[in-house]
Amino acid sequence: MEKKILHILETVKDPEIPVLSLVDLGVITEVNVQDNTVLVKMTPTFVGCPAMDYMKAEVENALKINGYQPQVEITFEKPWSSDLISEKGKAALKKYGLAPPPDSKLFTDLEILETATCPRCNQNNTELKSPFGPTLCRALYYCHTCKEAFEQFKPV
Template sequence: MTVMLGEDAIWNALSTIADPEIPVVNIVEMGIVREVHLDGDTVTVTMTPTFSGCPALHVMRDDISRTVRSLGLSPRVETVLSPPWSTDWITSEAKGKLEKYGIAPPAPASGTLITLDEDLVRCPKCGSFDTTVKNTFGPTLCKTIHVCNACKEPFEAFKSL
């Protein structure tokens, strides 16, 4: 018996793939997966990494291919860089997960590339806006390191882009 899968089922399967660098969110809710197209038994997944030089790009491509194959379909993964990924593509659910994980979610993007201007960043631990940037480059290119002056805890914050 052949089971016909629709694109919704494929999107649901892709939403089980954790972001390789932030495992509490998945690649769909991070806005990395942009399109899914089903043509017969071939699925074309279009993705945009958070940065063109993302070190986890191959991991995400492999995870997408493996997930599509697990559905009995043939994967084709395309990476597109234009328009570039934006933090505005992160779902509100994912922003909540980031905050619970201890990463300040990004503010709405200004429509420009990353700026090093200090944005008002709320501490994900105590909620205070009395925070200071300690390093504009965190453990990944898309994050900064802050310290909360109220609770004294260090935390990461997503750059808005």
């Protein structure tokens, strides 16, 4: 039953990164099914992320379309971390041309921003250009090997 729900939730993508489902993003923290009612708990990624209301509405829609009664709750109970992005999600990010976030437990805050692997050549010959990319959750880098800029999903 829950697998079926997760399958439905996998069709809901991050509005900023259309290749990444909310399940792979790690924002779905709990799913409870009772008869036809599905309780979904979501945790916000970046504080003040304007996409959260949109994601909530999309989750509700996806469940309704499949005949369920959604109850979506946004809660900070389990704080989100970029480490919650699944391996599948990280692979999708990379394919999309966005460097996946490095494991936040391995670096200090300062080091982590300076650590980026180019999604094109897989090398670390990179330089942080701006900690603020086109959206809050991305930082801008330059790869000296490819001589091209790329974005990294910020580790949190």
